[in-house]
Amino acid sequence: MTLTDLRYLVALARERHFGHAAERCNVSQPTLSVAIKKLEDELAVTLFERSAADVKITDIGARIVAQAEKVLLEAGQIKELATAGRDPLSGPLKLGVIYTIGPYLLPHLIPRVHEAAPSMPLLIQENYTARLAESLKRGDLDVIVVALPFEEPGIVTQAVYDEPFRVLMPAGHAWEKDESISAVRLAEAPLLLLGAGNCFRDQVLEVCPMCRSGEGLQRTLEGSSLETIRHMVATGAGITVLPSSAADPLPGGNSLLTVRPFEAPEPFRRIALAWRVTYPRSGAIDVIRSAILGSPLQGVRPVTR
Amino acid sequence: MTLTDLRYLVALARERHFGHAAERCNVSQPTLSVAIKKLEDELAVTLFERSAADVKITDIGARIVAQAEKVLLEAGQIKELATAGRDPLSGPLKLGVIYTIGPYLLPHLIPRVHEAAPSMPLLIQENYTARLAESLKRGDLDVIVVALPFEEPGIVTQAVYDEPFRVLMPAGHAWEKDESISAVRLAEAPLLLLGAGNCFRDQVLEVCPMCRSGEGLQRTLEGSSLETIRHMVATGAGITVLPSSAADPLPGGNSLLTVRPFEAPEPFRRIALAWRVTYPRSGAIDVIRSAILGSPLQGVRPVTR
DNA sequence: GCGATGTATAGTTAATCTCTATCGCAGACA
DNA sequence: TGTCTGCGATAGAGATTAACTATACATCGC
Numbered sequence: 175m176t177l178t179d180l181r182y183l184v185a186l187a188r189e190r191h192f193g194h195a196a197e198r199c200n201v202s203q204p205t206l207s208v209a210i211k212k213l214e215d216e217l218a219v220t221l222f223e224r225s226a227a228d229v230k231i232t233d234i235g236a237r238i239v240a241q242a243e244k245v246l247l248e249a250g251q252i253k254e255l256a257t258a259g260r261d262p263l264s265g266p267l268k269l270g271v272i273y274t275i276g277p278y279l280l281p282h283l284i285p286r287v288h289e290a291a292p293s294m295p296l297l298i299q300e301n302y303t304a305r306l307a308e309s310l311k312r313g314d315l316d317v318i319v320v321a322l323p324f325e326e327p328g329i330v331t332q333a334v335y336d337e338p339f340r341v342l343m344p345a346g347h348a349w350e351k352d353e354s355i356s357a358v359r360l361a362e363a364p365l366l367l368l369g370a371g372n373c374f375r376d377q378v379l380e381v382c383p384m385c386r387s388g389e390g391l392q393r394t395l396e397g398s399s400l401e402t403i404r405h406m407v408a409t410g411a412g413i414t415v416l417p418s419s420a421a422d423p424l425p426g427g428n429s430l431l432t433v434r435p436f437e438a439p440e441p442f443r444r445i446a447l448a449w450r451v452t453y454p455r456s457g458a459i460d461v462i463r464s465a466i467l468g469s470p471l472q473g474v475r476p477v478t479r
Numbered sequence: 480m481t482l483t484d485l486r487y488l489v490a491l492a493r494e495r496h497f498g499h500a501a502e503r504c505n506v507s508q509p510t511l512s513v514a515i516k517k518l519e520d521e522l523a524v525t526l527f528e529r530s531a532a533d534v535k536i537t538d539i540g541a542r543i544v545a546q547a548e549k550v551l552l553e554a555g556q557i558k559e560l561a562t563a564g565r566d567p568l569s570g571p572l573k574l575g576v577i578y579t580i581g582p583y584l585l586p587h588l589i590p591r592v593h594e595a596a597p598s599m600p601l602l603i604q605e606n607y608t609a610r611l612a613e614s615l616k617r618g619d620l621d622v623i624v625v626a627l628p629f630e631e632p633g634i635v636t637q638a639v640y641d642e643p644f645r646v647l648m649p650a651g652h653a654w655e656k657d658e659s660i661s662a663v664r665l666a667e668a669p670l671l672l673l674g675a676g677n678c679f680r681d682q683v684l685e686v687c688p689m690c691r692s693g694e695g696l697q698r699t700l701e702g703s704s705l706e707t708i709r710h711m712v713a714t715g716a717g718i719t720v721l722p723s724s725a726a727d728p729l730p731g732g733n734s735l736l737t738v739r740p741f742e743a744p745e746p747f748r749r750i751a752l753a754w755r756v757t758y759p760r761s762g763a764i765d766v767i768r769s770a771i772l773g774s775p776l777q778g779v780r781p782v783t784r
Numbered sequence: 785g786c787g788a789t790g791t792a793t794a795g796t797t798a799a800t801c802t803c804t805a806t807c808g809c810a811g812a813c814a
Numbered sequence: 815t816g817t818c819t820g821c822g823a824t825a826g827a828g829a830t831t832a833a834c835t836a837t838a839c840a841t842c843g844c
Contacts (some may be wrong), residue, residue, distance in 0.1 A: 175482065175554070175557065175558075175819085176482060176483075177480065177481060177482060178481075178832090180557075189632055191790085192790070192791060192792095193789095193790070193791085200832070201832095201833070201834090202834060202835080203790085203791075203792095204792075204793080204794095204833085204835085204836095205833055205834075207791060207792060207793090208792085208793090208833090209832085211792085217557070217558065217561035218561065218565055219561045219564050219565055220759035222756050223618075223755060223757035223758060223759065224757060224790085224791060224792090225633050225755065225756070225757050225787070225790095225791095225840095225841075226633070226790060226791085226840065226841035226842060227616075227633060227641055227806085227841080227842075228790095229790095229791090230618045230755075232759060233564070233570050234560070234561070234564030234565075234570065237560050237564065238560050238564070239559060241553065241557045241560055243554050244553050244556075244558060245550060245553040245554045245557065248546065248549050248553055249480065249549045249550050251546050251549075252485075252522070252546045252547060252550065253480075253522065254541055255539065255542050255543050255546055255586070256522035256523065256524045256539070256543060257541065258542070259524050259539030261522055265538050266538070267538065275732070311530075311532075313535045327810070327811060328530050328531070328532065328810075328811085346575070349792095381563065381831075406687075444760060447822075448536075450528060450530070451530070452528035452530050452535070453528060454524075454525035454528065454537060493832070496821085497821070497823095498820090506801095506802070506803090507802065507804080508821085508822075508823095509802080509803075509804085509805095509822090509823075509824080510801075510802050510803075510823095512822060512824090513801085513802085513823085513824090514801085514802095516823085522804060529821090529822060530809095530810080530811095530821095530822095531809065531810040531811055531820075531821065531822085531824090532810085532811075534821095534822090535826090545831060632841070632842060633841075633842085657836085692795090709830060
């Protein structure tokens with residue numbers, strides 16, 4: 175019993191004439207004749223009474239035809255589902271973002287994605303890189319926004335933008351007079367750092383090797399966020415390093431804080447999209463990338479492919 | 480897209496492993512692999528993300544699998560319908576009976592058929608032979624009980640029983656003294672006859688050729704029934720001829736009437752079953768025949784095949 | 785009985801399904 | 815870093831099935 179057989183069956187039930195039904199199915203009369211016979215043999219019931227005058231459907235035949243129509247209808251739904259699902263911009267996209275990007279990117283990203291792909295709602299999760307990577311590999315996430323380097327088997331990445339680091343200090347700090355800050359000086363001040371697991375913590379420590387070895391005055395705030403640290407800097411608890419997208423929007427609205435760039439070579443982080451190499455909705459990823467690049471993130475430089 | 484493809488699809492969705500899914504479907508792994516790929520090509524969507532680690536279903540894939548399960552379920556219903564419908568004694572049987580048999584046969588027939596085939600309800604229609612024949616050919620009836628001769632293209636008949644004719648007269652009638660009546664004498668009495676269209680009318684007229692030619696005293700009662708005629712005989716309006724099944728049960732309960740057989744050769748009618756030669760439920764017909772022969776019809780003689 | 789109509793069958797060709805064998809990729813491990 | 819292993823994809827052959835054309839067969843109406 176195949177779907178084709180059922181189509182023949184339904185056609186014959188409608189036409190009550192082998193020749194006409196065959197024509198409607200674009201096959202020859204013997205084809206239809208044989209198919210119906212095969213069906214009858216397989217089901218071991220007589221579906222039609224054939225006679226020279228006409229073709230009559232049996233009671234059981236009528237019931238089976240009704241069921242066959244239901245089957246064909248449901249099968250047709252598969253094609254419709256496929257057609258609807260063919261658009262990579264249709265259906266929800268599960269997006270992961272690291273903690274140190276989410277608050278600054280998402281408010282811009284979400285409306286832009288919604289505009290570019292109205293039928294692609296975003297399901298967003300913020301987390302540490304490691305957790306995002308795990309979810310991505312499991313299939314719980316489709317695309318993630320992380321800082322490079324990011325190497326995982328079966329995962330491909332695409333750099334989107336570079337983001338320079340900034341030094342954040344309380345207004346009136348001694349370094350305020352300097353146009354830019356040298357990285358080595360970070361060890362001289364009480365440096366507030368995110369807790370372990372945040373990739374940005376590691377990147378900052380890389381900028382200041384002495385801090386990593388514990389020779390500086392740095393202080394780790396476990397379970398904290400860049401926003402918390404910023405508030406602590408404002409109260410004079412120390413200085414910190416922020417990515418430009420988090421640091422640059424501030425001065426206009428916060429006179430308690432001063433932002434300074436690093437001396438060249440300016441330290442920066444490279445932000446990328448990552449997805450499973452097998453992920454089929456590449457169009458959706460393109461939309462995300464465009465939306466990110468279209469977002470007004472302060473100080474960032476797009477990475478041309 | 481075939482039902483087999485959908486079975487493979489569902490199996491793979493369950494197993495998430497081409498090899499295991501193939502095993503469960505009793506096919507080789509390449510078979511399943513190719514079938515899934517074919518489905519994906521046909522639907523133009525990616526149903527699964529394959530990687531060395533595992534097989535992940537896509538969102539659209541999951542929706543299509545759910546739909547495929549529905550299709551397979553409905554398709555399975557077809558087999559169940561067929562199994563249920565395979566029994567010829569299952570499902571209603573549309574039975575037609577001529578007017579001059581129905582009242583005497585059906586009260587016996589119905590309970591017997593119900594006992595022999597409890598899941599075969601009878602849908603009964605009483606009518607003239609011509610109307611029954613028409614309905615039978617149209618498919619509105621499955622089997623009819625008629626008197627022979629009955630010849631119709633595409634229709635086969637099977638004689639069931641012979642039924643002798645009787646003369647019915649009012650009690651005290653001059654012929655009451657005779658053991659049996661000669662057919663020729665029917666023209667001498669006011670003979671009450673059914674209206675045109677009743678085959679029994681014609682059969683009676685055949686017994687008495689003089690009546691047919693209008694030389695007798697016969698009187699036709701259009702739109703009447705044997706029962707009406709019997710009551711008229713009881714009131715002395717004339718005599719009549721009845722089939723034994725209608726005539727013989729009477730005397731015990733009706734002292735106003737007298738029944739006499741004909742002289743040999745006794746005129747009789749042959750009652751038969753008729754059905755379309757293409758009608759598949761021969762088992763149902765056998766049940767009807769047996770039930771008729773098992774009915775206590777007075778005076779009838781079974782016709783051995 | 786014969787022609788017209790309509791279904792079933794025969795025989796052939798083409799498509800397809802399924803198989804075995806093997807490739808190629810990616811992750812795991814030493 | 816090279817090798818091993820598990821697993822899906824691919825190639826090619828063989829078998830099955832589905833379709834066609836031609837024709838046989840059955841029935842009905844004239």
